[in-house]
Amino acid sequence: MDESVIEECEQSEALQIKQNFLASAIADISSYIHLVDTKVSLLMTAVVALLVGVLTCSDFIESVLSGIVPCSWHGLLLVVLSIVFIGSVVGLFVFGILTIRVRSSKAGYPSKWFLGRSTSEYSFDAYRADVLKMTEADVIENMAAELYKLNDINRRKQCVCKWALRFFSASLALLFAICLILLIAILGG
Secondary structure (H helix, E strand, O other): OOHHHHHHHHHHHHHHHHHHHHHHHHHHHHHHHHHHHHHHHHHHHHHHHHHHHHHHOHHHHHHHHHOOOOOOHHHHHHHHHHHHHHHHHHHHHHHHHHHHHOOOOOOOOOOOOOOOOOOOOOOHHHHHHHHHHOOHHHHHHHHHHHHHHHHHHHHHHHHHHHHHHHHHHHHHHHHHHHHHHHHHHHHHO
16 A cells, blocks of 8 residues: 555544544533533522522511520521521522623634624625635644633633532521521520
8 A cells, every 4th residue: 555545544543533532522521511500500599499498487487586585695696697698698699690601711712613703794604615714624723722712611610610619508507507596596495
């Protein structure tokens, strides 16, 4: 077999391997991004469910609170913990929404993957012509750029999601502490 044919086959194989690698990596990182959004949505939903549960028991909670002296340690601790609980719920929702809003990367590479311009500025015919002009190396470069952008988006989502998770954990701990103080007030009162 001619050496140029063998070399061309090897180059074609290497290109195929690169394309498969990048396509798999893009699919994986896209699923991680989707998972973070789903996780944050579930955390916010769980807190809403807890708040609905608290509101359902509002008559009972009101009767317990009416028996607590406001200047006692029970009363002061309940006020402080309630304020911190409200702050943690607000923090969860702020960071949850910020997590979901992270949708773009600040990497300045204008790839053909996603349109960065409006369709009135960049017509379909111009886009199609640009795509048809792309070489194999351009395709690999665009895929690599998109993988880089998706990794940046995922990294930023993960950082913001950590704060949402911390606020969720704080909300649960504070709600448990508030319930414990109410229980102590019921048993001790």
